[in-house]
Amino acid sequence: MKTGWQKTSLTWGKRLAIVVLILLAMSYGVLILAQRSKESLRLGLQDYLMEATGHQAEITHLAEANIVPQSVFKIQGILIRDKKDDKKVYASVKSAYISLPFFNMMFGRGVYSGFEMKGMEFASGYALPKKLTIDYAGVSDPSPETATPVFMIEGLYNDYPLLMTMQMSRKQGKGGYLYRFNEITPMTYKLGPLEGDADYVRSFTTLSLEKGRFVLDGHEVEFTATDLDTRPLKARLKGRIDGLDFNGTLIKTNESMVLTIAPANHDENTLKTLKNVISIFQKTLGLTPDDKTMTITINENGAKAEE
Known part of the structure; x- marks a missing residue:
């Protein structure tokens, strides 16, 4: 036979669970409404880049933006400038594509369905002493049945070809493969x-x-x-x-x-x-x-x- 304390605890436990479910449902609904406005998301991503780099950030065009259930961002044109001198460009990106399950993005698990950035340039002295050009940076998995996926970086630095790979793990998700670093x-x-x-x-x-x-x-x-x-x-x-x-x-x-x-x-x-x-x-x-x-x-x- 349950005591009054146990009954009360169970009741409060159920109430708390219901409150959490309601909050999650409301948050999910708000995110669905929010993703209808690409402009607000573009500005939000700009603010994030400004905070992350400490410089002025500009996203030219947000071609695709989806938050739930799959978070997908397709960006065309990123500029990182000096806050005091707009003509001083530290970094630029022609295009970026990021896709990951919403809850992985929410909890920062570093699990991606897809990730690639093309046409990146970093000014001399910003990332490295000389200008760095990256033609491609992203997940490369051309042979899922026979080879290990890698995060690959191809580019040019100081007139030398640059190639870097980092092994990733792969697992089957609901909509395809998911990738992460071990x-x-x-x-x-x-x-x-x-x-x-x-x-x-x-x-x-x-x-x-x-x-x-x-x-x-x-x-x-x-x-x-x-x-x-x-x-x-x-x-x-x-x-x-x-x-x-x-x-x-x-x-x-x-x-x-x-x-x-x-x-x-x-x-x-x-x-x-x-x-x-x-x-x-x-x-x-x-x-x-x-x-x-x-x-x-x-x-x-x-x-x-x-x-």
Whole structure:
């Protein structure tokens, strides 16, 4: 036999469930009404881009917009400008397409039905020291039965072809395949003479690059990047260059990106090798030794690499 307290709790539990269902139904209805106005959604997306980038944002045309049950956005023309100087354009996108289930968008699960961006340009010094052009960035899954899907980036940087892939997982959804990144995401990258791979690892609280490796003009570099943060960019580095151990840090300031390397040994051959690799790396990125957009420093008297 239920006590009065148990009856009351059950009653309030039912009432709470009914209230939640009503609120969800009302919210769903409001979203259906809201999506009828593309202009309001376009302005809302502009505000989101402004908040995310910290700059003036403009969406030229919202070709398609749907929120429920499937969230779909087709955008033509995105501009990111300086707030004080409209003529100063930091980034532009010719077209963007994003499709994902509504509840995945609502709860930020990072699960997509489709994602692609075309014709992207980033001004020198905004994302990287030199101008970056991305012809295509998005989910690539040409052979679902035989191959692993990837997020692919194709473009051009410093007159070098750029190709980067990040593995994704795939599962069957109601309306087709759904794609997402796993906690450990194998990635490959190639920029002109620089070619390598790494594992992008994310947990609830941390980001890191593990098992990193690249080859540049015959030199092999192995590295890990821990305590990785993107706002602003910073990381602790550890690795080997041609078998020589080093520690380091990468920090993005308002003026430049600063890479500091502390070799475990400070003999003449070690320092010569490091300086040679850094010189080739700077050339690949389009940097001059006195370029302030990214500075690379060898700590010749620093502490030895961690064991």
